Structures are given as C-alpha cells and as structure tokens.
Amino acid sequence: MLSLRGLTKRRGARTVVDRLTLDVRPGEVTGFLGPNGAGKSSTMRMVLGLDHPTAGTARVNGRDCRELDCPVREIGALLDAGAVHPGRRARDHLLAMARAGGVAKHRVDAVLARVGLADVGAKRAGEFSLGMRQRLGIAGALLGEPETLMLDEPVNGLDPDGVRWVRDLVRSLADEGRTVFVSSHLMSEVQLVADRVVLLGQGRLIADAPTSEVVGSAAGTVVVVRSPDTELLARRVEAAGSEHGVSVGRGDAGELRVSGAAPETVGDIAHAAGARIHALYGEEASLEQAYMELTESVTEHTASPPAPSGQASGQEGGR
Numbered sequence: 036m037l038s039l040r041g042l043t044k045r046r047g048a049r050t051v052v053d054r055l056t057l058d059v060r061p062g063e064v065t066g067f068l069g070p071n072g073a074g075k076s077s078t079m080r081m082v083l084g085l086d087h088p089t090a091g092t093a094r095v096n097g098r099d100c101r102e103l104d105c106p107v108r109e110i111g112a113l114l115d116a117g118a119v120h121p122g123r124r125a126r127d128h129l130l131a132m133a134r135a136g137g138v139a140k141h142r143v144d145a146v147l148a149r150v151g152l153a154d155v156g157a158k159r160a161g162e163f164s165l166g167m168r169q170r171l172g173i174a175g176a177l178l179g180e181p182e183t184l185m186l187d188e189p190v191n192g193l194d195p196d197g198v199r200w201v202r203d204l205v206r207s208l209a210d211e212g213r214t215v216f217v218s219s220h221l222m223s224e225v226q227l228v229a230d231r232v233v234l235l236g237q238g239r240l241i242a243d244a245p246t247s248e249v250v251g252s253a254a255g256t257v258v259v260v261r262s263p264d265t266e267l268l269a270r271r272v273e274a275a276g277s278e279h280g281v282s283v284g285r286g287d288a289g290e291l292r293v294s295g296a297a298p299e300t301v302g303d304i305a306h307a308a309g310a311r312i313h314a315l316y317g318e319e320a321s322l323e324q325a326y327m328e329l330t331e332s333v334t335e336h337t338a339s340p341p342a343p344s345g346q347a348s349g350q351e352g353g354r
C-alpha cells in the first residue's frame with residue numbers, strides 16, 4: 036500500500052510535484068501516466084526516500100520509506116535499469132543487493148529464474164541488452180518478495196515477448212495481493228493490464244480512477260460504417276441526428292465515422308434509407324484517446340534532464 040498526502044516537490048522556482056494525494060492499493064495494478072516531465076519519476080523517487088519532499092508525505096505500508104528497517108522487503112523498485120555497473124556480473128549485483136537488504140541468498144537464483152536470466156547470471160551487466168537490463172532491474176525489485184512494487188517504464192527496450200512477459204508478471208504480482216504501481220508510455224499496454232490509472236499533468240493529479248472509468252470519460256464510441264452508399268447514408272444520419280448532437284465524419288479510407296449515435300441507430304437508419312452496408316461496428320474509446328483529451332491542456336514538450344549521477348535503481352542508492 037502506498038499513501039501520498041499533499042506530496043510536493045519544488046525544484047528552484049518550479050513545482051514539479053504539486054500536492055499529490057492518493058492511495059495505491061494492494062491486489063491491483065495501478066498505471067502511472069503523464070506526459071514527459073509530469074513528475075512521475077520525481078514522485079517515485081520521493082516514495083523511495085531517494086529525494087526529500089518539499090512538503091507532504093509518501094508512506095509505504097503506513098511508514099515513511101526512510102524509517103523502514105528493510106526496504107527491499109517492503110518495496111521493490113525499478114527506477115533506472117541502466118544504473119547497474121557494467122562490469123558487474125548480474126548474479127553478483129543481486130547478491131550484493133540481497134546482502135544489503137538482509138535477504139536470503141537463495142532468493143537470487145529464484146529471481147534470476149523468474150525473470151528468465153538464470154543462464155546468464157555470470158555475465159556482466161555491460162554485456163546485457165537493454166531488455167536484459169530491464170529484466171535484471173525487475174529481478175532486483177522482486178528480490179525481497181516485497182508487498183509493494185514500483186516499476187518505472189518496465190517495458191522499455193523489451194521486444195513483444197518481453198512486453199507480454201511484463202504484462203503477465205505484473206498481473207500475477209497483483210493477483211498475489213501485492214501493490215503494483217507501474218509507469219508506462221504505452222497506453223495500449225496500460226489499458227490491457229492496469230485496474231486503475233493515476234494520471235499526472237505538470238505535477239498535479241488529473242485522474243485517479245478505475246481504468247474503465249477513465250476510458251469511459253473519452254469522447255465515446257465512434258460507429259464506423261463502410262458502405263457503397265456513403266453519401267446517401269451520411270445525409271440520412273445527419274438529418275436524423277442533427278438535433279441530438281450526432282456528428283458524421285470521414286475516415287482515411289472513405290468510411291463514415293459517426294459520433295453520438297449507437298451502432299443500432301445507425302444500422303436502422305441505413306436500413307430505412309435502403310443503403311447497402313459492408314461493415315458497421317462500434318470503435319471503443321481507448322485509454323490513449325482519454326489520455327490525450329485529459330492532458331491536452333497541460334502537455335509540456337520539454338525534455339527531461341539527464342539523470343543525476345549516482346541515481347540508483349531504487350534500493351541501492353543511499354542505503
């Protein structure tokens with residue numbers, strides 16, 4: 036369980052995390068979304084105690100991370116997969132983490148197997164692909180069998196198999212009753228896996244709701260119609276729906292795209308008009324669509340600065 040209360044971070048004159056209050060609950064996957072520079076990494080670093088909040092609190096299982104005796108057993112994190120020293124062997128890296136966190140050595144081989152790196156534990160991190168480094172970072176997060184997991188862009192650099200693997204992993208971790216907080220830029224992926232979505236814009240909370248609710252807040256279902264009689268059909272749908280906010284547009288392939296009417300209504304109008312239909316379906320609103328609408332007014336196109344040196348993958352820094 037993660038509880039943020041009025042969490043605020045100011046950097047110079049800028050407020051990068053602004054009075055963030057939310058709970059991330061166990062047994063669910065919570066997607067953490069926001070445009071570049073929205074403050075997601077800053078929030079995660081404060082949760083881990085790697086950055087001091089300017090105001091407010093971030094608690095893991097009711098306690099401030101800096102007060103927890105054994106962080107890797109309370110919270111596992113993937114913040115920066117590139118943070119492992121390239122000369123270090125994967126297994127040694129995890130052994131060092133285990134030692135520092137008071138975790139039994141046998142867990143190292145267990146997590147290497149769980150992330151699919153059992154055969155390459157003796158290899159140096161510098162020889163790893165980005166995807167393998169991501170897996171190693173995730174292994175580190177799982178090491179202490181923590182109740183809470185926080186993963187920053189875990190699918191970065193992974194191929195489609197790897198993306199699916201992360202999806203199954205986070206699902207199974209939530210099904211085991213753990214709290215799973217995952218940031219990602221892949222909206223379709225978040226829509227598939229996240230039970231809830233937390234959306235940040237310029238440090239402020241824009242949405243904190245079940246994924247289905249956030250998706251449902253998007254402009255709604257579009258009815259797509261392919262017909263050789265599109266002119267006729269467009270006129271009839273416009274005439275029938277003009278008083279009810281129905282709008283008719285054209286897609287790239289000449290198909291009609293009707294907003295504000297149910298598929299059944301459009302089908303009935305086509306039938307009454309004698310228009311031939313080759314295809315008619317409702318296109319569900321997507322999380323991407325909702326995300327674009329919700330962040331439209333707050334999107335920032337500034338690039339993030341490079342990570343300050345010494346930034347570790349969550350558990351290693353400063354402990």
Ligand SMILES: Nc1ncnc2c1ncn2[C@@H]1O[C@H](COP(=O)(O)OP(=O)(O)OP(=O)(O)O)[C@@H](O)[C@H]1O
Pocket residue numbers: 046051069070071072073074075076077078338339340343
């Ligand atoms: N160490 C730092 N020093 C100064 N400014 C920083 C530092 N880290 C982040 N920032 C600034 O704080 C703001 C929030 O950055 P943060 O990395 O938390 O956003 P983010 O949502 O994680 O973005 P991204 O998805 O691009 O990683 C940005 O404007 C960024 O430029």
